[in-house]
Amino acid sequence: xxxFGTKTFAHGIHPPESKDDTSGxxxxxxxxxxxxxxxxxxxxxxPAIAVVREGQEVTRGQCIAKPDGFISxxxxxxxxxxxxxxxxTPSITGKMVPGIFIEPxxxxxxxxxxxxxxxxxxxxxxxxxxxVQQSGVVGLGGAxxxxxxxxxxxxxxxxxxxxxxxxxxxxxLTTDHRVMLEHAEDVMAGIxxxxxxxxxxxxxxxxxxxxxxxxxxxxxxxxQDLEIEVEVLPVKYPQGAEKLLISALLGREIPSGGLPxxxxxxxxxVGTTAEIGQLLPHGKGIQERVITIGGxxxxxxxxYRIQIGTPLRFVLETVGVxxxxxxxxxxxxxxxxxxxxxxxxxxxxxxxVIAFSARETGFLDGHKQYPCIRCGYCLEACPIFLNPSQxxxxxxxxxxxxxxDDFHLMDCFECGCCTxxxxxxxxxxxxxRIAKAAVRRMKAPV
Amino acid sequence: xxxxxxxxxxxxxxxxxxxxxxxxxxxxxWLHVEEDPRIDAVEDMLPHxxxxxxxxxxxxxFAEALVSGAVxxxxxxxxxxxxxxxxxxxxxxxxxxxxxxxARLACAGGSNVSRNHARYVGLESCAAAALVAGGGKGCFWxxxxxxxxxVACTFDAITMNRHHLPxxxxxxxxxxxxxxxxxxxDLFSLQAQSHRLWVAxxxxxxxxxxxxxxxxxxxxxxxxxxxxxxEIEMRGNLPVIDYTKNRFLSAEATQRCxxxxxxxxxxxxxxxxxxxARKIIRQGSMxxxxx
Numbered sequence: 001x002x003x004f005g006t007k008t009f010a011h012g013i014h015p016p017e018s019k020d021d022t023s024g025x026x027x028x029x030x031x032x033x034x035x036x037x038x039x040x041x042x043x044x045x046x047p048a049i050a051v052v053r054e055g056q057e058v059t060r061g062q063c064i065a066k067p068d069g070f071i072s073x074x075x076x077x078x079x080x081x082x083x084x085x086x087x088x089t090p091s092i093t094g095k096m097v098p099g100i101f102i103e104p105x106x107x108x109x110x111x112x113x114x115x116x117x118x119x120x121x122x123x124x125x126x127x128x129x130x131x132v133q134q135s136g137v138v139g140l141g142g143a144x145x146x147x148x149x150x151x152x153x154x155x156x157x158x159x160x161x162x163x164x165x166x167x168x169x170x171x172x173l174t175t176d177h178r179v180m181l182e183h184a185e186d187v188m189a190g191i192x193x194x195x196x197x198x199x200x201x202x203x204x205x206x207x208x209x210x211x212x213x214x215x216x217x218x219x220x221x222x223x224q225d226l227e228i229e230v231e232v233l234p235v236k237y238p239q240g241a242e243k244l245l246i247s248a249l250l251g252r253e254i255p256s257g258g259l260p261x262x263x264x265x266x267x268x269x270v271g272t273t274a275e276i277g278q279l280l281p282h283g284k285g286i287q288e289r290v291i292t293i294g295g296x297x298x299x300x301x302x303x304y305r306i307q308i309g310t311p312l313r314f315v316l317e318t319v320g321v322x323x324x325x326x327x328x329x330x331x332x333x334x335x336x337x338x339x340x341x342x343x344x345x346x347x348x349x350x351x352x353v354i355a356f357s358a359r360e361t362g363f364l365d366g367h368k369q370y371p372c373i374r375c376g377y378c379l380e381a382c383p384i385f386l387n388p389s390q391x392x393x394x395x396x397x398x399x400x401x402x403x404x405d406d407f408h409l410m411d412c413f414e415c416g417c418c419t420x421x422x423x424x425x426x427x428x429x430x431x432x433r434i435a436k437a438a439v440r441r442m443k444a445p446v
Numbered sequence: 447x448x449x450x451x452x453x454x455x456x457x458x459x460x461x462x463x464x465x466x467x468x469x470x471x472x473x474x475x476w477l478h479v480e481e482d483p484r485i486d487a488v489e490d491m492l493p494h495x496x497x498x499x500x501x502x503x504x505x506x507x508f509a510e511a512l513v514s515g516a517v518x519x520x521x522x523x524x525x526x527x528x529x530x531x532x533x534x535x536x537x538x539x540x541x542x543x544x545x546x547x548x549a550r551l552a553c554a555g556g557s558n559v560s561r562n563h564a565r566y567v568g569l570e571s572c573a574a575a576a577l578v579a580g581g582g583k584g585c586f587w588x589x590x591x592x593x594x595x596x597v598a599c600t601f602d603a604i605t606m607n608r609h610h611l612p613x614x615x616x617x618x619x620x621x622x623x624x625x626x627x628x629x630x631x632d633l634f635s636l637q638a639q640s641h642r643l644w645v646a647x648x649x650x651x652x653x654x655x656x657x658x659x660x661x662x663x664x665x666x667x668x669x670x671x672x673x674x675x676x677e678i679e680m681r682g683n684l685p686v687i688d689y690t691k692n693r694f695l696s697a698e699a700t701q702r703c704x705x706x707x708x709x710x711x712x713x714x715x716x717x718x719x720x721x722x723a724r725k726i727i728r729q730g731s732m733x734x735x736x737x
Binding site: 431 | 563564566567568569571573574576577578579580581582583586587630650651652
C-alpha cells in the first residue's frame with residue numbers, strides 16, 4: 001500500500017517502542033558460560049544427528065551434529081571444550097529435547113575452526129545452498145527456518161527481488177539495528193550469496209524509520225556492482241512480518257497459505273544475511289549470535305554477541321537482574337515466548353532476552369477477562385484482515401473446525417495485535433493457538 | 447366478482463393440496479423401506495449417550511449392528527449388566543462379556559509431591575497452559591491440574607483431588623475416550639480394568655535429577671524390569687508392561703521401586719506402592735522460580 005508517498009501496510013498497531021535503552025549501545029562480547037548446551041533442534045524441520053561422543057574434546061566451530069535430510073542444518077561447537085553428556089534439555093516450548101552439553105576449557109584462546117571457503121563470485125547455486133546448510137544458518141529473526149531451504153528455488157519458480165528484512169518492529173529489540181550499524185559490510189557481503197543462489201536481480205533492504213542511522217550506514221556501504229536499495233518504512237507493528245513487508249514494499253500480495261516465492265520474492269532477515277556474509281567466506285559454522293538483553297528488570301542492558309547454548313540462568317546472573325523479577329521472555333514482548341525454566345539455552349532463533357519485574361506485570365495478577373463487546377478494535381488492528389472477534393467467540397465454543405474453514409484461522413501468524421488492543425482483555429492469540437494445535441492434532445495421521 | 451376470485455383460490459389451493467397429498471400417500475406405499483422393528487426396540491434399551499465407546503458413531507448404529515448380529519450387547523460400556531442381559535434375551539444372543547475398560551492417568555505428581563518452575567497466569571485450561579512453555583511444571587511430562595479432563599468427562603467420572611490431580615471413578619467411567627483427547631500431555635489411556643500393574647509416570651528423564659521436581663517420578667532404575675523379566679521392559683527410560691502376560695503380573699514388581707512410580711491398583715485398597723518406596727515429604731509450598 002502506498003499512502004501519501006509512504007510505503008506501509010494497512011491496519012497494525014503502535015506499541016511503545018522501548019528501544020532507547022539499548023539502541024545506542026554497541027555490541028559487546030558475552031563471557032563463556034561454565035557449561036553450554038546445544039539443542040539438536042533449534043530450527044524448523046528434522047533435528048540434527050550428533051556426531052560426537054560423550055567425553056570427546058571439541059574445537060570451537062567444529063561440526064558436532066550433521067543435518068538429517070534437506071530441511072535440517074548442522075550444529076557447531078560454541079566453544080572449545082569437552083562433551084560432558086548428550087541428554088535432555090528444556091527448550092523454549094517447554095518440551096524436553098536432546099542436546100549436547102559442552103564444558104569449555106577454562107584457559108582456551110577459543111579460536112574458531114575454519115572450513116572450506118565458499119566464494120560468492122565463483123560458487124554455483126548448489127554449492128551455496130550446501131555451504132549455507134553446512135554453516136548451520138537458520139532464520140535468525142526468530143522463526144528458525146533453515147535458510148538454505150529457502151534458497152533452493154523449486155523448478156518452475158523464479159525470484160526477481162530479494163527483500164532483506166531489517167524492520168525489527170518488535171519493541172525492546174535492537175539486535176538487527178546494531179548489526180546493520182556495526183556489520184553493514186557483512187550484510188553487503190552476504191547479499192551476493194543470496195542473489196546468486198536465488199537468481200534475484202535486485203535487492204531491497206527494508207528499515208523502519210526509527211533507525212535512520214542504520215539506513216544511512218547501509219546506504220554508504222552499498223557496493224558499486226550490485227543493485228541494492230535501502231527503503232525506509234514508517235514505524236508500525238508488525239512491519240517485519242514477511243507477508244506484510246513484501247506487500248508494503250512491492251505491492252505484491254502473497255496468497256493465503258502461500259509463500260513469498262509465489263510472488264517471485266524472497267525475504268531474508270538482515271541478521272541472517274550478515275551471518276552468511278561473515279561465515280561463508282571462511283567456511284565457518286554459526287556458533288554465536290547477537291541478542292538484545294533488556295527490559296526494565298535487567299541491570300546491564302545491552303546488545304551482546306553470545307555463544308549459542310548459553311543457559312538463561314547464566315545470562316541473567318551475568319547481566320544482573322532486579323530483585324522482583326517476575327517474567328522473562330525470549331524474543332520480543334509481542335511474539336516472543338515466556339519461559340518456564342531457567343535452564344533453557346540461547347538458541348539460533350533467540351533474538352533477545354527481555355525481563356520484567358513485578359512493577360510492570362503486577363497489574364496482571366488482578367487481571368479480569370470481560371466478555372466481548374463487539375467494539376471491532378481487533379478488526380481494525382488485524383494486519384491480515386481476519387475477524388479476531390468472531391474467531392474468539394467461536395474459540396469459546398470449541399468450534400475449531402469452523403474457525404479454520406470459515407474464518408481462515410490458519411492465516412493468522414499470531415502477531416498479537418488483536419490481544420494488544422482488546423479492551424476486554426480477551427487472550428485471543430492464546431485461544432487461536434489452542435485451536436490451531438487442536439486442528440493440527442485432529443488432522444495428524446494417527 | 448370477489449367471490450369468484452375467492453372461489454378460484456380455494457379450488458386451486460384445495461386441488462393442489464389433494465393432488466400432492468395423494469402423491470405422498472402413493473409414494474409412501476410404493477417407496478416404503480422395510481425396517482427391522484427390533485432396531486427401535488433395542489435402541490430404546492441402550493443408554494442414548496451416543497458416547498461412541500463401542501466403536502460405533504452412536505447408539506442407533508450400534509443397535510443396527512446388534513440386530514444384524516455383528517456385535518454382542520456386552521460391547522456397550524455404559525449400560526449396566528442387567529441391560530446387557532435384557533438386550534441379549536430380547537435378541538436371543540449371548541451377552542458377550544466385554545472386559546470393562548477405564549481411563550487411567552499416567553502421572554501421580556500432584557501438587558503435594560511435585561514442584562512448579564514457573565507460575566502460569568492466563569486462561570484456566572491445560573490446553574492453554576501447555577502452549578505457554580509447557581505450563582511451568584517442573585516435570586515437562588506431568589499433569590498440569592487445570593481440569594481439562596474433568597470438564598471433558600460427560601459422565602462425571604473424573605474429579606480433581608485436593609492436590610489437583612484427576613481421580614477416575616472406575617464405576618462411572620465408560621471408556622469413551624474424551625479425557626484421552628482432552629489431555630494436552632497425553633497422560634490418559636484406556637486400560638482393561640483387570641490390568642492392575644500400572645506405571646504412573648511419563649517422565650523420559652534418566653537418573654535421580656527428576657526427583658528434584660517430582661518425588662514420585664520414575665528414575666529409570668529398571669528394578670521393576672529386572673524383577674519381572676519378560677513382562678516388563680525398559681523403553682525410552684520408562685518401564686513398559688506387556689499386558690498380554692497380565693495373568694503372570696503381580697505386585698511383586700512394585701516392591702523394589704525406590705519412588706513408587708510403579709503401583710499395584712487394588713480393587714478395594716486403591717493404588718499400592720512397594721515396600722521400598724520412600725516416604726513423601728510434603729512440599730510446604732510450591733517453590734517458584736522467578737519467571
